[in-house]
Amino acid sequence: MVYNKNYLSAGDFIDVEKLLYRQGYYTNDLSSTSYPIVSPVVAVLNSSLPQNQKDSQIDAFRTIDSRKELEKYFYRRSVDQQYNVSLRGGGINNDYFLSAGYDRGLSNQIGNGSRRFTLNTSSNVSLTEKLDFSIGLNFIQTSGKAA
Incomplete structure (x- = not known):
């Protein structure tokens, strides 16, 4: 203050x-x-x-x-935390990617803060020399609190 x-x-x-x-x-x-x-x-x-x-x-x-x-x-030091992990791999005709993350933020006002969870995944497959199939998913969940 x-x-x-x-x-x-x-x-x-x-x-x-x-x-x-x-x-x-x-x-x-x-x-x-x-x-x-x-x-x-x-x-x-x-x-x-x-x-x-x-x-x-x-x-x-x-x-x-x-x-x-x-x-x-009523006040505190603000803190932001972020965590993330990801994996990537594949073979000759396919590849994949997966990541997950978590964020937590504490505002400088007691009682206020936010959280976020993210998930991202994708996969690619070569069906033929000229045809690839790709699929992906993104998920984000956010919550916040303000006093």
Whole structure:
């Protein structure tokens, strides 16, 4: 995840919330009967807890970096895996080819990925000097998941 140098740290954001709370910015929200969502810090500031418990809970929030939480629960290193095997052979009047492959891709977002299985086969037979018979089969199965 990209880190922006202008990112406001959790501690600085909490300080702004405390200032706004002291200035009455959240008064309407906290007294509303529709119960709008407020941050956990504002909820703690508005609680009836003793001041020392409020301070300890708010200090615990200061250590949280949401960017690290996103990296931990939503992102990962992307991985692409490819496997393939093939056979080729034949004789004077015939030849054959067979290949199989498996691809697995894991996106950088947890829960997203794809899989693909391929099978390719062909066979050629010379029936006469001027007549050949060929047959082939291609099979591809793909599945993907996006969260």
